[in-house]
Amino acid sequence: MTISWGRRLIASFVVAFVVAIIAHAAMIVTYFIGSLGTSTAPSGTLIVAVSNYYSLTSVFAFAVLFIAAIIGAFDRWWTALIAGVVAAVLAPVVGTLVTATSGGSPFSGGLIGAVFGTLLGGNLLYAVVVATLTATFGRWLFRIVESMRSRFEPDRKIALVRIPATNLAEGVVTHIEREAIDAELADKQWDAYVAALSEAGWQTVEVTSADRLADSVFVEDTAIVFGDTAVIALSGAEERRPEAPGTEAALRAQGLRLERIEAPGTLDGGDVLKVGETVYVGRGGRTNAEGIRQLRALVAPLGYTVVAVPVTKALHLKTAVTALPDGTVIGYEPLVDSVSVFERFLPVPEAHGTAVVVLSDDTVLMSSSAPKSVALVEDLGYRVVQVDISEFEKLEGCVTCLSIRIR
Incomplete structure (x- = not known):
């Protein structure tokens, strides 16, 4: 317990x-x-x-x-x-x-x-x-x-992850051409991703596997965590909605308070980028205006401000942009509809270099398929942990998609 x-x-x-x-x-x-x-x-x-x-x-x-x-x-x-x-x-x-x-x-x-x-x-x-x-x-x-948190309760760093389904290759592809998936390599890459989180001091907790849900490894899309509150998402892709109950059970086991997006609202976790108290939400193929309205109403009492962002060139907002620990938003400009919406924006030279998982105040996790972007972030003074997730990138996945971080 x-x-x-x-x-x-x-x-x-x-x-x-x-x-x-x-x-x-x-x-x-x-x-x-x-x-x-x-x-x-x-x-x-x-x-x-x-x-x-x-x-x-x-x-x-x-x-x-x-x-x-x-x-x-x-x-x-x-x-x-x-x-x-x-x-x-x-x-x-x-x-x-x-x-x-x-x-x-x-x-x-x-x-x-x-x-x-x-x-x-x-x-x-x-x-x-x-x-x-x-x-x-x-x-x-x-x-x-x-x-309420006790002063004796240590800061938690928990990452929920979900093992790839056997039919991973059948995952939904929207903005890129479908490529053949090496399932055995994907399993090894997932193991290495989980190991990287563990080595960085994160407790990894596996969500119950969903072996026939091809996209279930992209667990981030099923929920968004705001401190001790988790919002269960409702994907705009109906075939992905059965993924949510497993995530909900795992979040409940962590003692989080649960809220949820209700139809006709839709929202994917990959469309939600938190930068301090600002929550950027991508309005695109998976998240609609009603989903954004519901999220705004749920998180406003928690002190967050929701800013809607158009997303037409990528699957999710966080396919195009993420944020460094200091709040600087980084992204690949050809995938970003509007750079001006972000307070501080730094372009990266590669599409796969847009995604970072913040591991600590000075350490981030990035894909090894974007060496120029890795070098750019390292030059800003951050330590970069690199992982190879090439098989997941073929399905429009990135390093953020593969986990839900609870702090």
């Missing part, structure tokens, strides 16, 4: 406890206020009696919400609402049933019917409070707690 999973456990406990306590307190306050209008003055005895009556109900509500949060119910508002409704119904029913039978009432169909009837009576308020809180305040609190 990773440290981020620890944050998920803590967030699950905190949210389940807070929702259950608030609902419990709401019932005490309600009965207390209700007694003010009676001939019997409210007292500590009433508070204790109400608290005892709802104690088991609140315990069950806590348990249901805790389990739901761990398995990801708070990642989306509608699954949080479902979890809240389940807890709102199940906890009062089970709690009241246990309380009744332990008090001497025989277990029978009549008792069960009477217990369910309380959902329209005394337990109705409790159910409403739990369902409403879970889908609103509860989900908000879960996201806040889960995103």
Whole structure:
């Protein structure tokens, strides 16, 4: 279990406890206020009696919400609402049933019917409070707690990778002529790529293989990570959409909070370039305007500004440009629609020299098929780790496409 999973456990406990306590307190306050209008003055005895009556109900509500949060119910508002409704119904029913039978009432169909009837009576308020809180305040609190990092938690450097499919040669090709793929060489190149990440201090985590999904090795297209939040993409190439669930499971296992692009929006991770707090998004064949709008709405609360960039000469934005650690955007000008959109742009002399994976503040990973571009970047003071990915470049892939980096 990773440290981020620890944050998920803590967030699950905190949210389940807070929702259950608030609902419990709401019932005490309600009965207390209700007694003010009676001939019997409210007292500590009433508070204790109400608290005892709802104690088991609140315990069950806590348990249901805790389990739901761990398995990801708070990642989306509608699954949080479902979890809240389940807890709102199940906890009062089970709690009241246990309380009744332990008090001497025989277990029978009549008792069960009477217990369910309380959902329209005394337990109705409790159910409403739990369902409403879970889908609103509860989900908000879960996201806040889960995103908090302890000062004792080390900086993470995790790279998700996915082994090439056996039918890699059938991958989609859009802007270049198809070439024969050497599958055995591709496997060796992928192994070397993963080894390079590991040697640079990155923990590599394999996404479950998708042996019949030809493009699945290009795992970057399936999600984009913004700190502790991951946005699950929805590719404009429908044949690639089945790749996303495997990536989603791997990101969930790392404890990231998940958001997603929904149809009719489309977006590929290869179209998203992060430079500081600016997020450049390529509008091209795989990413549409609605996908960009959705991404903007998702990351604006995280402090990012989305800038849309036209892409007509390459498969993805990051086929044409990427960025060095200092924020300088580098690219092969014949593939770039508009250079002026970038604050700082540096042209490189080779098409395969556009892509860099930032390994650290002074080290980048580049393709060995672009020696002039490598020399240019080295001359800027960076250490360049070179890898041969020629078989993947035949499928419009680059060094960024083969991993999702989580920092």
